[in-house]
Amino acid sequence: AQKITQTQPGMFVQEKEAVTLDCTYDTSDPSYGLFWYKQPSSGEMIFLIYQGSYDQQNATEGRYSLNFQKARKSANLVISASQLGDSAMYFCAMSSPGAGSYQLTFGKGTKLSVIP
Amino acid sequence: KAGVTQTPRYLIKTRGQQVTLSCSPISGHRSVSWYQQTPGQGLQFLFEYFSETQRNKGNFPGRFSGRQFSNSRSEMNVSTLELGDSALYLCASSLQGAHQETQYFGPGTRLLVL
Numbered sequence: 062a063q064k065i066t067q068t069q070p071g072m073f074v075q076e077k078e079a080v081t082l083d084c085t086y087d088t089s090d091p092s093y094g095l096f097w098y099k100q101p102s103s104g105e106m107i108f109l110i111y112q113g114s115y116d117q118q119n120a121t122e123g124r125y126s127l128n129f130q131k132a133r134k135s136a137n138l139v140i141s142a143s144q145l146g147d148s149a150m151y152f153c154a155m156s157s158p159g160a161g162s163y164q165l166t167f168g169k170g171t172k173l174s175v176i177p
Numbered sequence: 178k179a180g181v182t183q184t185p186r187y188l189i190k191t192r193g194q195q196v197t198l199s200c201s202p203i204s205g206h207r208s209v210s211w212y213q214q215t216p217g218q219g220l221q222f223l224f225e226y227f228s229e230t231q232r233n234k235g236n237f238p239g240r241f242s243g244r245q246f247s248n249s250r251s252e253m254n255v256s257t258l259e260l261g262d263s264a265l266y267l268c269a270s271s272l273q274g275a276h277q278e279t280q281y282f283g284p285g286t287r288l289l290v291l
Contacts, residue, residue, distance in 0.1 A: 094277050104265055106282035113277055152220065156276040163233045163274040164210060167220040 063088045065153050067168035074143045075176050081128070082138040082171045084153030090114075093157035095136040096165065097127065100150040109151075112136055140173075148175045178204055181270050181283035189289045195256040198286045200268030202249050206281075208274030209251040211243060214265040214285075223266075226251055227274050255288075263290045 074080040211223040222235040226245035243253040269280035
C-alpha cells in the first residue's frame with residue numbers, strides 16, 4: 062500500500078528566507094510520481110512541482126525545487142525567497158500504477174505561515 | 178485553456194437528502210477523479226472515470242456514486258446524506274489518468290449537511 066508522511070503540521074518562515082517542507086513516502090512500485098500541491102484558504106489545490114521516480118535530476122519550478130532522495134524515500138519541497146502569498150497548506154502526494162492506480166495518495170499536509 | 182470548473186461552489190443540505198455535484202475538466206482531458214477532504218480524514222480518493230467508465234473506486238459506501246459523460250464532464254451523487262458527508266469535494270482532471278500525469282484540481286464544492 063502507498064503511504065505519504067508529512068511530519069510537520071505547521072511551520073513558520075521569515076519573508077525572503079528559504080524553507081523546506083518534509084515528505085517521506087512508501088511504495089513497492091518501482092515506477093511512481095511524486096507531487097506537491099498548495100492549498101490556500103480558498104480551497105483550490107494548486108499544482109506546484111512533479112518528480113518521477115526515474116528522473117535523474119531534482120525537479121525545479123521557479124522558486125520551488127524538490128529534493129528527491131530515492132534511497133531514503135524522501136521528496137522534500139524547498140521554497141526559496143518566501144513571500145507572504147506562500148502562506149497556505151502544502152500537500153505531498155504520490156501516484157503509482159500498482160494497486161489503486163489512477164489516484165493520488167496525499168499526506169496530511171503542512172501549514173506554512175510566512176512572517177513579514 | 179480554462180481550468181477545471183466545479184458547480185456549485187457551496188451547498189447546504191439536510192440529512193437524508195441527496196446531492197449532485199458537477200465537474201468540467203480541462204479541455205482535452207479525459208480522466209476525472211473525485212476526492213473528499215475533511216479535517217479529520219484529510220484528502221481521500223472517491224473514484225476515477227475515463228471514457229465514461231469507472232476505473233477505480235475508493236473505500237466509500239455505495240451512497241457515493243458518479244458518472245462521466247461523453248464530453249468528459251463528470252457528476253458525483255451522494256444519496257441519503259449524513260452529517261459526516263460535510264466536506265470539501267474536489268474534482269481533478271488529467272489527460273489519461275496515468276500515474277506520471279499531473280492532476281489539475283478545480284476550486285471544489287463545499288458541502289454542509291445539517
